[in-house]
Amino acid sequence: MSSRLPEFVDPWHSAALKKQFSGHVELADLTRLASMLESVEGDAEFELRFERDDKRRSRIKGFVKSTMTLECQRCLESMQLAVDAILNLGVIEVPEEAERLPEDVEPVQVEEGLVRLLDLVEEELILAIPQVPMHEPNECRAEVSHADEAPPAEQQESVTEQAENPFAVLAGLKTKTDSEN
Template sequence: MVVILPDLLDPWRAAARREQYAGALALAIFPRLQPLLVSTDADAAVTYQIQFGIDRDGRAVVTGTLETTLQVVCQRCLGTLALPVNATLNLALLRDLDALEQLPECYEPLLVEERLIPPHQFIEDELLLAVPAIPRHAAAEHCERWLAAQVTATEVAPPSDQNARVNPFAAALANWKAPPERL
């Protein structure tokens, strides 16, 4: 039976019961992800399919997929970059870091220090890992087209005499340079 992910869950119990979750979470609920995003529309969400279970070695695991598109800033042109995310979850539950040495390479560790955990946190962790350190458009010409469009949109006509900017110091300088009046 597939259900919507709860706010808190016991991951060990979920693994023993082989629970499955599917649904969508609004990107606005991830506080650590927010600074990386240009905006979070009300419709922007991550869809997830998560399965808890026990692997062949008796290890509690979390597997699944995450799909979304993140709107981030391209570091080349500073324009908006739609970053598609298709992440695969392959996590092993660990009670402490001592078990990390026996963890096979196919699993990433998920340290569980409390009985109940907010599953939204490990989803946010995976989304953060999916954002490159320097996000940029794949093709430099996209950035060049975007920059050209921005320059064209913000070009300003040369100032006319009517719109000439008045220098606030011009009058003071003119008086200062003028010869003093004689009495």
């Protein structure tokens, strides 16, 4: 992290001055993110530009880039996730303000008039992690289930017959009971 990078900034004042902050941060320094990673080696590069939109709302634009090491949930081996996220944030004070933002703008709620720059970077990286991280099927060492493939033809016929008459078994039992009486 750059020694000149402030920890907290006033987003409205920064937008009025069109401030820009950029740098690198070690993944190990992002504690919430670090707990989700298999390895905290590496860093994230970022750029945050504060500006005002045509309605005088404070906005934060920029990018976050990193390569993170996660555990594949299919084979439990290490996998690399490259992140190249574009930020397009609208600064809000109360949740109701989010409704007035354009659809392509994500809200960032600011409490006590300040925003922590590295929290913005960390949030973007956390959001980039899939709910279930996995290698691509052709890159994974685990055997990939082909559940989406069609079953063999003889299994399809059997399934079709059962689906056509789910009460066929009951009808057979009734016939058997009637013949015994």
